[in-house]
Amino acid sequence: MSLILVHSWISYALIAILMTRLTDNGFRLSKAAMIVNVHDGVTAVLVLVVAYASDAYLGPFIILVCTNISCIIGLLLLFLAAWRWHKIEIPLLYVALIFIALGRAGCYVPMKEFLADQFRKEEDEEEQVESRRKIWWRSAYILGIIASLFFFVEASWVKLCKIFTIALAIAFTFFLGGIPFFECKRPTESSSLNKVARVFYAAIRKRHLSLNTLSSDNDDPHIFHIPMIRFLNHLINLG
Numbered sequence: 001m002s003l004i005l006v007h008s009w010i011s012y013a014l015i016a017i018l019m020t021r022l023t024d025n026g027f028r029l030s031k032a033a034m035i036v037n038v039h040d041g042v043t044a045v046l047v048l049v050v051a052y053a054s055d056a057y058l059g060p061f062i063i064l065v066c067t068n069i070s071c072i073i074g075l076l077l078l079f080l081a082a083w084r085w086h087k088i089e090i091p092l093l094y095v096a097l098i099f100i101a102l103g104r105a106g107c108y109v110p111m112k113e114f115l116a117d118q119f120r121k122e123e124d125e126e127e128q129v130e131s132r133r134k135i136w137w138r139s140a141y142i143l144g145i146i147a148s149l150f151f152f153v154e155a156s157w158v159k160l161c162k163i164f165t166i167a168l169a170i171a172f173t174f175f176l177g178g179i180p181f182f183e184c185k186r187p188t189e190s191s192s193l194n195k196v197a198r199v200f201y202a203a204i205r206k207r208h209l210s211l212n213t214l215s216s217d218n219d220d221p222h223i224f225h226i227p228m229i230r231f232l233n234h235l236i237n238l239g
Contacts, residue, residue, distance in 0.1 A: 001140050002171040003068065004115075007107045008144020010075075010164050013152070015039075015104070021157050025082070039097045046105035060114035061184040063106055068172045071103020072165060079161035112137065117183045 014021075018039070022032035054063040077096035112133065119132040152163055 001136060002174050004111065004137060004140035005144045006168050006171040008141045009147045010168065011104070012145050013148035014160060014164060025157065035097070039101055042098065043101040043104050046102055047108050050105040051109035054110040054113065059184060060110040060117065061182065063110040064114055067103050067106025068168070070099045072168050072172065074099030074103055075161055075165040075168060079158065079165055082157045082161055120183065
């Protein structure tokens, strides 16, 4: 709950106005826009990577631990970049935003899965679990948005980064304190994301095979006649 609130607060009070903060500190508008767009793009890609790692290998809890540590490091580096706004700030800023992007990626699928696991009981249906998860998630998220509107609105970027680093570190400490009471779902090899990955891996490996070779393994040859996608004939066997 505290992690969701703090991450929501950070998203709306810092990341959402990142372009304004950058332009106020001497960046050209075009460069600030490029930095923000790249950061959002990297975050979107990392969301997929983190969701896959959580679902297939590590589980939501381990992912949350790693991504929150990454976000704390990123905020600390962002604070140092704002504090020492000289020649060192550019590479430090980029590294900080990468760490923060990884931290934000953990706030999507893994955190929602972990929260749902805490409400899941054997006698409960999935719809009940999902409705409880949504209530707690939305309540914490809205509180974070409200905090972004009323707390430290006029603070400098240096002060804001410092406050957020401390706030997330405290929330993460409370989160770790609840380890004995958590229900942690273990990843399984039968993960749907794992199956999708295996399908694409097999398709890429067979992209150079001829149509006759591919169709020889199927009861119905020549399923795909388009040269660019005919290697997908072998996927029939996976069904």
